[in-house]
Amino acid sequence: xxxxxxxxxxxxxxxxxxxxxxxxxxxxxxxxxxxxxxxxxxxxxxxxxxxxxxxxxxxxxxxxx
Amino acid sequence: xxxxxxxxxxxxxxxxxxxxxxxxxxxxxxxxxxxxxxxxxxxxxxxxxxxxxxxxxxxxxxxxxxxxxxxxxxxxxxxxxxxxxxxxxxxxxxxxxxxxxxxxxxxxxxxxxxxxxxxxxxxxxxxxxxxxxxxxxxxxxxxxxxxxxxxxxxxxxxxxxxxxxxxxxxxxxxxxxxxxxxxxxxxxxxxxxxxxxxxxxxxxxxxxxxxxxxxxxxxxxxxxxxxxxxxxxxxxxxxxx
Numbered sequence: 472x473x474x475x476x477x478x479x480x481x482x483x484x485x486x487x488x489x490x491x492x493x494x495x496x497x498x499x500x501x502x503x504x505x506x507x508x509x510x511x512x513x514x515x516x517x518x519x520x521x522x523x524x525x526x527x528x529x530x531x532x533x534x535x536x
Numbered sequence: 537x538x539x540x541x542x543x544x545x546x547x548x549x550x551x552x553x554x555x556x557x558x559x560x561x562x563x564x565x566x567x568x569x570x571x572x573x574x575x576x577x578x579x580x581x582x583x584x585x586x587x588x589x590x591x592x593x594x595x596x597x598x599x600x601x602x603x604x605x606x607x608x609x610x611x612x613x614x615x616x617x618x619x620x621x622x623x624x625x626x627x628x629x630x631x632x633x634x635x636x637x638x639x640x641x642x643x644x645x646x647x648x649x650x651x652x653x654x655x656x657x658x659x660x661x662x663x664x665x666x667x668x669x670x671x672x673x674x675x676x677x678x679x680x681x682x683x684x685x686x687x688x689x690x691x692x693x694x695x696x697x698x699x700x701x702x703x704x705x706x707x708x709x710x711x712x713x714x715x716x717x718x719x720x721x722x723x724x725x726x727x728x729x730x731x732x733x734x735x736x737x738x739x740x741x742x743x744x745x746x747x748x749x750x751x752x753x754x755x756x757x758x759x760x761x762x763x764x765x766x767x768x769x770x771x772x773x774x775x776x777x
Contacts, residue, residue: 478569486767487767490760490764490771491768492771494760494772495771495774495775497615497731497751497774498732498733498747498772498775499733500731500732504756505756508756508757508759510760511760511764511767512763526642
């Protein structure tokens with residue numbers, strides 16, 4: 472079983488690849504570009520959300536001061 | 537299990553989004569009045585006059601490049617200054633200067649007023665470019681860096697226009713006729729139709745900047761560019777190779 476961090480890294484690279492393909496499709500005028508870009512963005516955005524949840528206590532404390 | 541639910545819901549969301557987009561496209565293509573409105577808007581915004589072998593023709597802006605290669609001149613043959621659209625584009629985006637020494641520049645100033653000669657006359661002229669194609673000569677003012685005298689051949693003689701760039705508008709003064717004032721467009725319109733792979737003589741840099749500047753033409757393009765700009769840049773780079 473892969474660890475969480477490895478899964479995130481894999482998701483990030485997969486998301487980046489999907490955005491690259493989506494961008495190329497968008498430039499060539501294909502409607503499928505929307506699907507690729509949304510899935511790619513969703514995968515890439517998972518990383519900041521993961522760290523936001525993991526370190527939420529530290530972040531709240533930082534802003535309280 | 538949670539991941540499965542997440543991916544299934546994401547997939548359903550995407551299917552709904554795509555079908556909504558297709559429906560909206562169908563509605564716009566089936567309803568005649570909408571189509572008419574959009575086509576008339578396009579003709580107003582995207583068309584302009586060109587002087588082609590002494591005859592005025594109305595063309596779409598996307599075909600301007602090919603016409604320029606036949607030495608066509610921007611504007612109509614008879615009244616070149618009446619075409620606000622093309623002159624506004626020239627005034628705003630195409631005063632790109634490359635120094636070009638010329639021994640014939642004094643010929644341009646033979647019939648001009650003394651005040652204009654004193655302000656603009658020079659033995660060196662700049663190339664006046666439009667879509668990277670030289671269409672005339674430009675003379676920088678010796679008094680004001682934001683004033684340029686542009687001279688373009690129009691088939692019968694020359695158009696002589698002084699372009700003065702202000703803070704909110706651009707003044708175009710034809711030396712032989714009247715002058716017009718065009719408001720500056722501070723927010724350029726982004727169009728998805730301007731996206732596309734590299735065309736014939738376009739450089740990689742031009743293709744990249746064209747696609748990069750217009751990529752934010754819709755919501756998802758904007759989101760991708762802001763959220764993952766590096767990946768979008770790679771995609772554009774690959775498409776422009």
